[in-house]
Amino acid sequence: MSIKDVIVPFSAWRKVFDKPVTIKDPINERPGADRYRGFHKNDLETCIGCGTCEVICENEAIDLVPVEGIETKDGDSGLRPRVDYGRCCWCGLCVDICTTGSLSLTNAYTWVEEDPEKYRFTPGVDEKPWDNEEKGWKKPEPNYEFYNLKRVTMEHLHPEERSDSFIEMVKGYSKEQAEKEADRCVECGICTATCPAHMGIPEYIKAIRNNDLEEGLRILYDTNPLPEICGRICTHKCEAVCTIGHRGEALSIRWLKRYIADQNPSEKYKTILNSEFIEKNGKSIAIIGSGPSGLSAAHYLALMGYEVTIYEKLPHAGGMMRYGIPEYRLPYDQIDKDIDYILSLGVKILYNTTIGKDITLEELGKKYNAVFAGTGLHLGRSTRIEGSDHKNVYQSIELLRKITLGEEIDLAEKMIVIGGGNVAMDITRSIARLQMKKYGKAGVIATSLETEDKMPADREEVVEAREEGAIVDPGWAPQHIEIVDDKIKGLHVAQCHSLFDEEGNFNPQCNLDNLKFFEGTMVVESIGQGMDLSYLSDDIKHELEIDKRGRIKVNEDFQSGLPWLFIGGDIIQGPDVIHGIANGHTAAKGIDTFLFKESK
Amino acid sequence: MSNNILNWKNNRDMFPEADEDGKPIVDLESQKYVKVWQGPNHPGVTGNMSLELTISGDEVMEAKTHVGYLHRGFEKLFERRRYIQCFPTCIRMCVPEPDINEYNLARGTEVLGGIEVPEMANWIRMLVLEMARLQVLLRMVPGQAGTMGLGLAGTWGLYYRELILDRFEELTGGRIYHMFILPGGVRGLLPDGFKDRLEENLVKVEAFMKDVDRLIYTNAVFKKRTKGIGVIPADWVDEYGIMGPVARAAGFERDVRKDYPYLYYDQLDFGYNIAHNSDVFDRFIVRRHDVDTTVDLIRQILNKMPKKGDIKAETPNVLHWKIPKGETIIRCESSRGEYLFYMVADGSIYPRRINLRGPSYTHAVAVLEKLLINANISDVSAIMVSLATCPPEIER
Ligand SMILES: Cc1cc2nc3c(=O)[nH]c(=O)nc-3n(C[C@H](O)[C@H](O)[C@H](O)COP(=O)(O)OP(=O)(O)OC[C@H]3O[C@@H](n4cnc5c(N)ncnc54)[C@H](O)[C@@H]3O)c2cc1C
Ligand code: SF4
Ligand code: SF4
Numbered sequence: 001m002s003i004k005d006v007i008v009p010f011s012a013w014r015k016v017f018d019k020p021v022t023i024k025d026p027i028n029e030r031p032g033a034d035r036y037r038g039f040h041k042n043d044l045e046t047c048i049g050c051g052t053c054e055v056i057c058e059n060e061a062i063d064l065v066p067v068e069g070i071e072t073k074d075g076d077s078g079l080r081p082r083v084d085y086g087r088c089c090w091c092g093l094c095v096d097i098c099t100t101g102s103l104s105l106t107n108a109y110t111w112v113e114e115d116p117e118k119y120r121f122t123p124g125v126d127e128k129p130w131d132n133e134e135k136g137w138k139k140p141e142p143n144y145e146f147y148n149l150k151r152v153t154m155e156h157l158h159p160e161e162r163s164d165s166f167i168e169m170v171k172g173y174s175k176e177q178a179e180k181e182a183d184r185c186v187e188c189g190i191c192t193a194t195c196p197a198h199m200g201i202p203e204y205i206k207a208i209r210n211n212d213l214e215e216g217l218r219i220l221y222d223t224n225p226l227p228e229i230c231g232r233i234c235t236h237k238c239e240a241v242c243t244i245g246h247r248g249e250a251l252s253i254r255w256l257k258r259y260i261a262d263q264n265p266s267e268k269y270k271t272i273l274n275s276e277f278i279e280k281n282g283k284s285i286a287i288i289g290s291g292p293s294g295l296s297a298a299h300y301l302a303l304m305g306y307e308v309t310i311y312e313k314l315p316h317a318g319g320m321m322r323y324g325i326p327e328y329r330l331p332y333d334q335i336d337k338d339i340d341y342i343l344s345l346g347v348k349i350l351y352n353t354t355i356g357k358d359i360t361l362e363e364l365g366k367k368y369n370a371v372f373a374g375t376g377l378h379l380g381r382s383t384r385i386e387g388s389d390h391k392n393v394y395q396s397i398e399l400l401r402k403i404t405l406g407e408e409i410d411l412a413e414k415m416i417v418i419g420g421g422n423v424a425m426d427i428t429r430s431i432a433r434l435q436m437k438k439y440g441k442a443g444v445i446a447t448s449l450e451t452e453d454k455m456p457a458d459r460e461e462v463v464e465a466r467e468e469g470a471i472v473d474p475g476w477a478p479q480h481i482e483i484v485d486d487k488i489k490g491l492h493v494a495q496c497h498s499l500f501d502e503e504g505n506f507n508p509q510c511n512l513d514n515l516k517f518f519e520g521t522m523v524v525e526s527i528g529q530g531m532d533l534s535y536l537s538d539d540i541k542h543e544l545e546i547d548k549r550g551r552i553k554v555n556e557d558f559q560s561g562l563p564w565l566f567i568g569g570d571i572i573q574g575p576d577v578i579h580g581i582a583n584g585h586t587a588a589k590g591i592d593t594f595l596f597k598e599s600k
Numbered sequence: 601m602s603n604n605i606l607n608w609k610n611n612r613d614m615f616p617e618a619d620e621d622g623k624p625i626v627d628l629e630s631q632k633y634v635k636v637w638q639g640p641n642h643p644g645v646t647g648n649m650s651l652e653l654t655i656s657g658d659e660v661m662e663a664k665t666h667v668g669y670l671h672r673g674f675e676k677l678f679e680r681r682r683y684i685q686c687f688p689t690c691i692r693m694c695v696p697e698p699d700i701n702e703y704n705l706a707r708g709t710e711v712l713g714g715i716e717v718p719e720m721a722n723w724i725r726m727l728v729l730e731m732a733r734l735q736v737l738l739r740m741v742p743g744q745a746g747t748m749g750l751g752l753a754g755t756w757g758l759y760y761r762e763l764i765l766d767r768f769e770e771l772t773g774g775r776i777y778h779m780f781i782l783p784g785g786v787r788g789l790l791p792d793g794f795k796d797r798l799e800e801n802l803v804k805v806e807a808f809m810k811d812v813d814r815l816i817y818t819n820a821v822f823k824k825r826t827k828g829i830g831v832i833p834a835d836w837v838d839e840y841g842i843m844g845p846v847a848r849a850a851g852f853e854r855d856v857r858k859d860y861p862y863l864y865y866d867q868l869d870f871g872y873n874i875a876h877n878s879d880v881f882d883r884f885i886v887r888r889h890d891v892d893t894t895v896d897l898i899r900q901i902l903n904k905m906p907k908k909g910d911i912k913a914e915t916p917n918v919l920h921w922k923i924p925k926g927e928t929i930i931r932c933e934s935s936r937g938e939y940l941f942y943m944v945a946d947g948s949i950y951p952r953r954i955n956l957r958g959p960s961y962t963h964a965v966a967v968l969e970k971l972l973i974n975a976n977i978s979d980v981s982a983i984m985v986s987l988a989t990c991p992p993e994i995e996r
Contacts, residue, residue, distance in 0.1 A: 004818055005818050005819055005820040005823060006820045008814045008815075008818040008819070009814065009815050009816075009818070009819045009820075009821075011811075011814045011815070012752060012753075012811075012814075012815055015756070015811075021759045032769070033766075033769040033770040033773065034770070034791065035769075035770065035771070035772070035773040035788065035791070036769060036773050036774075037773035037774055037779075052919075055919060056682075056684065056685065056918070056919065058681055058682075058685035058686075058688055058689065059688070089688050089777070090774070091687070091688040091777075091779045092773065092779065093684065093685075093687075093688070093779075096787070097918070097919075105773070136773075137773045140787050140788045140911065140912075143910050143911065143912060144785070144787070144911055144912045145912075145914075146684070146915075146917065146918045146919075147916075147917035147918070147919070148914065148917070183916050183917045183920065184917060185917070186917070186919060187919070206920075209920060209922075
């Protein structure tokens with residue numbers, strides 16, 4: 001210690017002349033930093049109320065609440081996050097995980113309120129001074145995610161391997177792939193709300209993560225007795241609304257469902273699903289048609305103890321799933337796996353039996369306690385253009401049915417398909433395969449009114465059809481079929497520039513200056529299907545309510561004007577398998593309620 | 601030396617009678633002793649903790665550390681949270697230096713979960729940890745004088761700490777709780793111009809440290825009050841597991857960054873800051889040098905780190921990331937010494953056990969209780985602060 005130690009500390013006085021460091025008016029002079037984690041802001045238009053923010057918040061500061069003016073609809077729960085600033089610690093994890101990117105924290109950090117309740121607010125709904133503040137915490141970028149935005153790629157047969165064969169082209173997920181894909185789910189349940197059958201999607205995906213595939217199968221069968229089928233060809237409305245799809249690729253919900261079904265051997269179904277012993281209730285139900293709606297109704301009714309008999313016109317069960325959808329998308333053994341299980345519950349099928357011909361609906365009505373009809377749309381529709389009555393003009397439905405039945409179909413080296421939907425793609429690709437087998441090269445052109453961007457077919461169908469050698473040339477309106485010496489030469493088309501008129505009615509307009517000729521010796525029409533309700537006698541029709549467009553009216557249980565007659569599937573709602581399944585399930589419950597009430 | 605007070609080197613006469621085990625028998629009725637509670641509301645105690653002192657005159661006869669004021673049960677809370685959800689909780693185990701918790705927890709999760717962190721993220725992590733150390737030291741080094749009434753430098757220090765907090769705000773979005781290191785990486789790159797602004801701050805800090813030297817280091821009062829006070833004998837260091845600057849002030853080369861290098865510390869050039877007298881003054885000196893080292897390390901990091909790179913590795917979905925069964929120990933050098941997490945995963949989405957072992961557990965309980973015997977009551981705060989106590993480490 002020295003004299004220096006006594007004197008030097010006095011140098012502190014120097015500081016008296018320094019400028020003070022205190023900020024006089026921090027509220028105005030000291031805004032939060034650009035990344036500051038201040039008060040919440042939510043873009044209500046972008047937010048879909050998935051609730052993922054609520055799940056991650058370790059402080060339970062977020063609740064999803066209904067908000068006036070926001071409707072619950074497909075892909076939007078109608079709820080929005082409300083934040084409680086008595087609990088929030090401004091960690092920003094809710095922002096980082098927000099699936100749509102709607103949520104952020106602004107750099108605002110002062111807020112004074114007398115009423116403590118006000119600190120519980122719904123960002124974006126309750127107006128706040130920082131609502132337009134751009135600065136603040138946003139989800140970091142790039143390559144910063146709390147879950148994977150990318151799908152696990154599904155392996156397909158290579159075009160060369162599949163272009164001349166009907167072998168299933170989608171290979172399915174391995175355990176590792178399925179678990180990785182299942183990991184991406186945030187369990188929001190937006191998909192469940194949209195799925196026509198309201199399947200427990202997050203739950204079965206969770207079962208995959210837990211490698212509890214038996215539990216997964218039970219969850220599937222709660223709402224869907226055709227999981228092998230739906231796991232392959234479902235129109236997957238769920239994926240269209242998947243919240244992960246807002247910034248990345250939607251979960252492969254359909255393939256995950258298939259994975260569960262594929263992994264469970266059919267011998268074990270009855271044990272897993274606990275359906276070995278079903279107590280019969282002594283009542284019997286007739287079902288017309290073994291399409292998805294009929295099978296679904298049969299399954300749930302059988303589980304409830306009803307004696308169920310299905311009447312089917314064709315030699316095999318499955319309806320359009322078997323006679324429409326081509327084998328390369330849905331192999332027959334997979335259809336059989338689903339159907340055999342339903343039959344194992346005691347459901348009987350009488351094949352080659354047409355209602356209205358072999359037995360009348362009235363007779364069924366008398367013989368059974370109730371009847372469910374799901375007869376589908378099996379009549380083709382014609383373009384009715386000049387030449388369309390030629391013998392070498394076919395209906396796609398007719399050809400697809402023949403292919404399933406193993407019958408030979410008329411084939412030519414050059415064929416033309418009219419239609420731009422999935423059915424048109426199915427027949428185009430089936431023809432391409434058969435041509436490849438027979439002639440060693442595909443020669444089929446598919447054309448549609450709609451331009452490529454508006455084609456109703458799924459994008460991958462178009463891409464894959466081209467990969468297999470078919471030509472897809474959309475945006476043309478068929479004018480007439482040229483016939484020389486009673487032989488088809490080809491199809492004349494004109495460029496189609498609009499489909500609907502100002503009132504929104506279907507009224508295609510074409511440009512007759514821009515014409516084209518597609519060469520071909522056979523034409524297939526694939527522009528939609530109609531229903532065949534000839535089994536409804538006049539007496540029965542009299543009892544039913546039928547609207548202008550020929551649709552039968554049913555109540556929410558799919559019960560018609562005749563109390564014992566329930567109707568569902570394509571003839572009521574459509575347009576796909578899962579709607580049929582949902583209809584059948586609802587109708588089964590409706591029939592049970594109806595008969596239970598009646599017996600009282 | 602044993603901790604039996606019967607063997608105490610000083611004159612035993614003034615101490616209370618001891619029983620066979622050496623536990624003092626304090627007869628308050630005798631009017632020879634007074635019990636004084638220092639804390640939990642006491643400026644010289646770092647909050648959430650109190651010392652029960654038995655004094656005779658000015659001198660401490662017996663000291664007991666009491667915790668229990670925090671009521672959080674962090675380690676229990678972890679068992680009921682997903683790994684990601686533990687982060688906002690874990691940072692609260694050390695308010696002044698939360699980043700060490702983030703780092704340990706993230707690292708442990710990555711080790712158990714088999715995640716490789718991108719290089720860029722590791723450099724940023726190291727920067728964050730050193731910036732955190734710097735802002736703690738800026739409060740602690742001048743603050744040491746505050747414990748004996750020389751509050752001026754401590755107050756000045758807060759301003760310079762705020763400068764670093766400004767940078768934290770800019771980098772992480774938070775001033776105190778940064779929430780920046782998460783499993784897989786960090787939550788952002790350095791903002792544009794960050795490096796220059798940080799450098800400006802470092803220059804100011806260096807100038808300020810000269811003031812600190814003038815005000816405290818060359819200060820007769822400070823020297824008188826700290827030299828020879830709270831001397832920790834060298835043989836206690838291993839016996840008690842004394843760590844960090846406290847061990848280094850006793851002449852030990854102890855620094856996790858050098859002894860068990862993590863991140864890229866082995867690529868940085870720095871040494872141990874050592875002193876030998878092991879008193880309050882030397883602990884101050886060691887930390888004073890630590891400031892220089894840290895400033896230097898920050899510069900080295902800024903110069904060596906890559907310009908671009910990924911900030912985060914891909915991890916499983918944080919909502920249902922099941923960490924495989926296993927256990928691990930992760931440690932880093934905090935401003936107080938070795939900071940260690942023992943983590944056990946049971947294969948579920950929640951940690952089975954996360955156990956924190958920080959220096960305060962020994963420093964503020966076993967060591968402090970012993971060190972205070974025979975201390976003057978006016979030195980209690982100085983001694984305690986010189987050990988760098990953080991009560992949540994004890995009561996976690
Ligand atoms: C080519 C094609 C591809 C398709 N692809 C898909 C797809 O990928 N995904 C998807 O979800 N949907 C697809 N669909 C639609 C789907 O197949 C139908 O929506 C669904 O099968 C309708 O089910 P349903 O139960 O109403 O009737 P259908 O499946 O049509 O079954 C009706 C059944 O009733 C029988 N039947 C009819 N009349 C009588 C009678 N009088 N007596 C006895 N039995 C009778 C029929 O023989 C048939 O078996 C496709 C349809 C077609 C045509
Ligand atoms: S995570 Fe995002 S999209 Fe989902 S509810 Fe929260 S704010 Fe809305
Ligand atoms: S910032 Fe953190 S604590 Fe606050 S609502 Fe979001 S997740 Fe919850």
